[in-house]
Amino acid sequence: MTDIRHIAADSCNYTNFDAVIVGSGPSGSIVARTLAERGCHVAVLEYGGLVSPGAMLEPHQAAYSKALTSNGPADGNPWTACCVGGGMPFYNGITFRYRQADLSVSQYLATDMEINWPITLQDLEPYYSEIEHLLEVSGANGFLSYPASPRGLMLSNAMQELSIRSKSIPLAIRPPRTNKGCTNCSACDDLVCPTDARASVLARNILDDSPLPGTISVLYGCFVNRIEMRDDGRAEALECYVPLSSELIRIPVERVIVCANAIQSAALMLRSKSGHAPKGIGNESGLVGRGLSFKIKGYSVGYMEPADRGSGAFAPHWGPHATVYTDDFYEHNDVPCRFGGLIYEANFPSPDKNVGLVRLHYTAGEEPWSHNRVVLDEAVDQYGIPYIRFEYRNSENDRARINFLADRADDILRHLGAFRIEREPSSHGKGSGHLHGTMRAGCDPRTSVVDSCGRVHGFTNIHVMDGSVMNFAGSSNPTHTFMANARRMAMSVK
Numbered sequence: 359m360t361d362i363r364h365i366a367a368d369s370c371n372y373t374n375f376d377a378v379i380v381g382s383g384p385s386g387s388i389v390a391r392t393l394a395e396r397g398c399h400v401a402v403l404e405y406g407g408l409v410s411p412g413a414m415l416e417p418h419q420a421a422y423s424k425a426l427t428s429n430g431p432a433d434g435n436p437w438t439a440c441c442v443g444g445g446m447p448f449y450n451g452i453t454f455r456y457r458q459a460d461l462s463v464s465q466y467l468a469t470d471m472e473i474n475w476p477i478t479l480q481d482l483e484p485y486y487s488e489i490e491h492l493l494e495v496s497g498a499n500g501f502l503s504y505p506a507s508p509r510g511l512m513l514s515n516a517m518q519e520l521s522i523r524s525k526s527i528p529l530a531i532r533p534p535r536t537n538k539g540c541t542n543c544s545a546c547d548d549l550v551c552p553t554d555a556r557a558s559v560l561a562r563n564i565l566d567d568s569p570l571p572g573t574i575s576v577l578y579g580c581f582v583n584r585i586e587m588r589d590d591g592r593a594e595a596l597e598c599y600v601p602l603s604s605e606l607i608r609i610p611v612e613r614v615i616v617c618a619n620a621i622q623s624a625a626l627m628l629r630s631k632s633g634h635a636p637k638g639i640g641n642e643s644g645l646v647g648r649g650l651s652f653k654i655k656g657y658s659v660g661y662m663e664p665a666d667r668g669s670g671a672f673a674p675h676w677g678p679h680a681t682v683y684t685d686d687f688y689e690h691n692d693v694p695c696r697f698g699g700l701i702y703e704a705n706f707p708s709p710d711k712n713v714g715l716v717r718l719h720y721t722a723g724e725e726p727w728s729h730n731r732v733v734l735d736e737a738v739d740q741y742g743i744p745y746i747r748f749e750y751r752n753s754e755n756d757r758a759r760i761n762f763l764a765d766r767a768d769d770i771l772r773h774l775g776a777f778r779i780e781r782e783p784s785s786h787g788k789g790s791g792h793l794h795g796t797m798r799a800g801c802d803p804r805t806s807v808v809d810s811c812g813r814v815h816g817f818t819n820i821h822v823m824d825g826s827v828m829n830f831a832g833s834s835n836p837t838h839t840f841m842a843n844a845r846r847m848a849m850s851v852k
């Protein structure tokens with residue numbers, strides 16, 4: 359049975375682990391599972407604590423340090439969520455696969471960085487299937503499709519009348535009226551599923567080592583501050599800060615696998631300066647932290663007249679955040695650069711807040727530029743750890759691409775009968791739940807930080823296996839791809 363405990367309650371001497379993983383989100387957890395399947399004894403170090411069923415993201419987020427943003431103040435969010443399971447306990451379960459175009463996007467976009475992935479979609483496909491089985495993803499591998507919500511049905515009809523194809527979203531949520539299925543208890547966004555109908559690393563047996571030949575120990579309440587190096591360039595220990603006891607502890611490592619998210623993983627590498635890596639681990643070419651990419655995205659809210667076709671929009675919304683989408687504008691000649699993304703239903707987190715309106719989300723992968731980056735500030739936080747600063751701005755292409763998708767979303771809402779449409783302003787400069795690109799993958803150390811299997815160039819026992827290694831963010835929600843790619847990379851560890 360997986361040992362999950364606060365690090366202060368742990369009495370082990372930390373020398374029994376074949377690998378230590380930084381971060382217990384979906385990337386770190388699937389890496390832990392993959393190694394334990396192969397007989398390894400693994401520790402997962404996690405800064406945040408355990409979250410309770412029904413817990414909300416926002417108050418929970420406020421407990422963890424902010425990042426400085428381009429304009430100066432500490433108003434940026436450098437976490438998806440800081441807790442056992444990372445962002446996954448709070449996520450919406452939207453589980454798209456990427457397309458080949460996401461991995462070879464230079465046919466549509468160009469920046470000052472390498473933007474193609476060093477692998478193809480074929481390399482990911484077997485791992486996608488395995489993750490879909492583990493998470494019980496609706497509509498995949500024999501699992502039932504998730505039924506459209508009442509608003510989803512209205513949207514689907516409106517799209518069809520506009521000759522836009524609508525589809526059922528693959529969700530890592532068990533449908534209602536199935537074994538342990540969704541009970542439609544809320545509007546299912548930004549909260550931990552109270553019934554485990556929605557997948558997370560604990561709600562499915564991702565972190566459960568009981569049937570596996572190896573073991574997994576999750577030690578939380580522990581911030582990994584630095585990777586310590588030997589003179590020969592091998593990582594030998596992790597310096598960790600334990601806020602509960604105000605102590606710095608040292609955990610020896612045979613191998614370290616960083617899965618802390620594309621902001622935190624880059625920051626850890628930059629904090630880990632040594633004689634062997636004077637600019638930080640993997641940073642000889644000054645690339646660590648550069649190419650920070652989120653999704654470009656936005657929301658349109660259509661306000662409905664009670665008397666018109668939108669009258670179904672006057673009931674509160676219960677159930678998943680989103681059930682229907684269109685990918686008609688993913689690769690499309692009318693989109694600027696011919697590369698767009700997805701438009702999907704996106705209900706507000708509180709059931710009653712949806713009364714009288716229908717809300718759509720549009721999202722696409724943004725261009726990675728070297729000036730968009732994570733750096734360490736000179737200012738330190740209450741624990742003496744340098745603040746993370748992210749410097750970030752969208753390109754004109756990205757603004758044009760997202761505006762195109764916003765216009766198409768507005769067409770759908772207008773067709774549905776919206777008398778007023780409001781667009782919610784985007785706040786990308788302050789962070790996002792979708793983080794990619796700060797430790798790019800490739801063969802050449804001059805243009806990449808890690809190889810195609812996540813090993814940092816020039817270091818034998820340091821790997822990165824989260825969204826940091828994605829050269830293009832992709833135009834779909836990323837967690838399925840993070841997990842499939844992390845499993846692929848973990849399989850290569852000797």
Ligand SMILES: Cc1cc2nc3c(=O)[nH]c(=O)nc-3n(C[C@H](O)[C@H](O)[C@H](O)COP(=O)(O)OP(=O)(O)OC[C@H]3O[C@@H](n4cnc5c(N)ncnc54)[C@H](O)[C@@H]3O)c2cc1C
Pocket residue numbers: 380381382383384385386403404405406415437438439440441442443444445446448449450451452453547548580581582583617618619622623626791792793824825835836837838840
């Ligand atoms: C509200 C919300 C809804 C979302 N919905 C979806 C969705 O429907 N579909 C989808 O695909 N994606 C969704 N996402 C995004 C998804 O949560 C992330 O893609 C996913 O969690 C990333 O996984 P990860 O393991 O790479 O990183 P994370 O989940 O961020 O995990 C990293 C972990 O590392 C820990 N950590 C970081 N630094 C350190 C350190 N120095 N020492 C110790 N521990 C550290 C963090 O506390 C965290 O727990 C959503 C995100 C949010 C916030």
